[in-house]
Amino acid sequence: MTVRASRHARRLGRLLVTPSVVALLAWMIVPLAMTLWFAALDYRLLDAGPARFAGLANFAALLADPGFYAAVITTLYLLALALALSVGGGLVLALLLDVAAFGRGALRVLVISPFFVMPTVAALVWKNLMMSPVSGVLAWIAQGLGLPAFDWFAHAPLVAVAIIVAWQWLPFAALIFLTALQSLDSEQREAAQLDGAGPIAMLRYLTLPHLARPAAVIVMIETLFLLSLFAEIFVTTGGGPGNATTNLAFLIYQQALQSYDVGGASAAGLVAVVLANIVAFFMVRLIGRSLTA
Amino acid sequence: MSQIELHGITKRFGDHRAVDRIDLAIARGGMTVFVGPSGCGKTTLLRLIAGLEDPDEGRLLIDDEDMTGTAPAQRGLAMVFQSYALYPHMTVRANIGFALKLAGMARPEIDARVERVAAMLHLTPYLDRRPAALSGGQRQRVAIGRAVVREPRAFLFDEPLSNLDAALRGRMRVELRRLQQELGTTAIYVTHDQAEAMTMADRIVVFRDGRIEQAGRPLELYHRPANRFVAGFIGSPAMNFLAGPRAATFGAAEIAIRPEDLTVAAEGWSGTVTVVEHLGAESYVHLVLEDGAPLVLRSRPGEEPANGAKLRVAPVAAKVHRFGSDGLALG
Ligand SMILES: Nc1ncnc2c1ncn2[C@@H]1O[C@H](COP(=O)(O)OP(=O)(O)OP(=O)(O)O)[C@@H](O)[C@H]1O
């Protein structure tokens, strides 16, 4: 009786989730299939004739293009730089907030606010108000110190973009770290205190190991977003100077909407997916280790 | 011969005096147990001694040296926390050796001392595990090992056995007591369990509301409680308290009689049996007297009256504890 009822219930359940499964599959499969198909076409929007089947020619062209390798390197470099800045800065900020005696609530709101600023707006603010060599705050400070103004986007464009992105992710990292810090057992700290641990030893042997796990989570989540970084580059450098800040996402954009080469862009997009999977694979292994340890 | 001396130690949280003008001398080499109901300030006093809290008033001497404002690490005391507070990402070996490493001791010597302590506490097979992979009793022993390895001037235990099951707690009690006697190190042991206090202590200090009610050897407290509170707190089942005319016949405002000091007699207070607890080696008979006063008496197994039986009981006259209206024992 109950067996039949539950079998019935299971069939009904399957039936009921079918629409959403179908919709989700369609949502994923259709674009992927179309990308695969486009990647195999010689499909340029400026050519009058119909798109021709081109086999792997788009991939061959991509892999032969030095610009592609430069974009891969730029993507990884941006990722590493932005991660280092935001995780490192977030850690310092969280440690400071954790010991802040008063105004912690207000400080926390201040710290989180960059997270609510749209990427395009943040990038524009940084470009025009902070890093501009003529009217920027940083140039003004440099001037006050008697130093020549530094043209960030001309001389260190990648670092400049990384700083902007890191600034946006800083609150996220800081808040996660702060939460983790506040969950550190106070008796553990006291035991370490009795064992003779000073602030440095406490940080090294107690606090940092305790933060390994949240750090891994922050790195994973940020990686997912930073691999497809686009708005900040689009608004500030436009991928330049030259192709100094052209990452994979921006390369795809250039191929598709500046060269009107749908086939090439699709091929680059597929390669980007593979690359993201490789990075994700290593990240998950790395983090998996720190989560089980 | 006292090693730790407290003079007028007071700690306030807001308006509340958690520890109220405590004067106490703790003997060298002995096990002193702080006992009292929950919230009476035992943990706070222990933390004051450890240096984890600063007293609002009073002085603390350790080995005749004023340590009132000294940093915890410099006091030479080791504490075992109720939660054990093991370092979760370190192995048992690193946990035990942490203090020695921070003190800058050479690696081979640390290893030797850790091994010795681990052997003493039967932890040798677990040295390379992390705390998460240990049972509660093993974690407990690691926490003790961490204290022992430092060869401190004194151990401070804050309810170290309260997270263990009853059987293990009984075993650890004895083991801990033996270890402390072997090492000859002064120890302060906090518990709210009076039975634990009785079995472990050289000297018991009974607290209530941040004040000391009585301090003395376990049997001293058992046989000569200084006041009504100590009389009710020490011993299980608790003493029987009787007021009114029954107390008046003994010339007291209130009298207290232990269950083992009541006997069934021809002449005495008459009551009705309500419950009989059979514990095997002994039984406890719960009675209600005619005016509704409850009474517990101990009886040998096989001699218990039946439920609902009416009987008369009388105290052993020499064993009646008498208290004045202020709650203090009368001479
Ligand atoms: N940090 C604190 N802030 C405010 N009040 C506190 C603080 N620590 C303890 N108290 C108060 O001080 C009193 C004594 O607390 P304490 O922890 O010393 O009790 P205890 O005797 O150890 O009790 P238990 O047997 O439950 O552990 C309690 O009333 C408690 O509420």
Ligand SMILES: [Mg+2]
């Ligand atoms: Mg306590």
